[in-house]
Amino acid sequence: MTKKTFDKKDIEENKYVAALSYLFLLCVIPLLLKKDSPFAQANAKQGVSLSVIWVVGMLVFWIPFFGWLLWVMLFLVNLIGLIKTLSGEYWEIPVVKDISDKINL
Numbered sequence: 519m520t521k522k523t524f525d526k527k528d529i530e531e532n533k534y535v536a537a538l539s540y541l542f543l544l545c546v547i548p549l550l551l552k553k554d555s556p557f558a559q560a561n562a563k564q565g566v567s568l569s570v571i572w573v574v575g576m577l578v579f580w581i582p583f584f585g586w587l588l589w590v591m592l593f594l595v596n597l598i599g600l601i602k603t604l605s606g607e608y609w610e611i612p613v614v615k616d617i618s619d620k621i622n623l
Contacts, residue, residue: 522608524557529606532558539565540600542572561603563618564611568596571614 535551536558538544545565552558575592579585595611602609 522556522560522610524560524608526606528555528557529608531555533603533606536561537600537603540568540596540603541565542569542596545569557608560608560618561599563621564599564614566621567614567617568592568599568611570617 532548532552532555535548536555538547539549539558539561545562545568547562548555548558549562549566552562572592575585575588579589595614599609599611
């Protein structure tokens with residue numbers, strides 16, 4: 519498994535838009551506006567995957583302990599993704615990355 523690398527100029531120019539990928543449905547903004555940025559597209563695809571997981575997760579968030587733990591974990595994953603993107607890093611989120619690689623937009 520190889521880690522994706524991105525052009526530093528691409529990261530600097532698009533990291534703020536790419537950060538929207540981790541704010542639930544705002545992930546469509548970099549997906550639609552930054553088609554020429556591999557960095558923004560990779561983060562946006564992970565954001566779409568996380569948004570789908572959030573929607574499915576809403577079915578179990580109400581379950582005591584397990585649902586609450588899932589909610590906290592998803593929240594932290596989104597927060598870490600947001601922080602790493604703003605700092606110019608690309609974080610390949612385990613499991614989510616595998617799902618996002620299948621997205622072909």
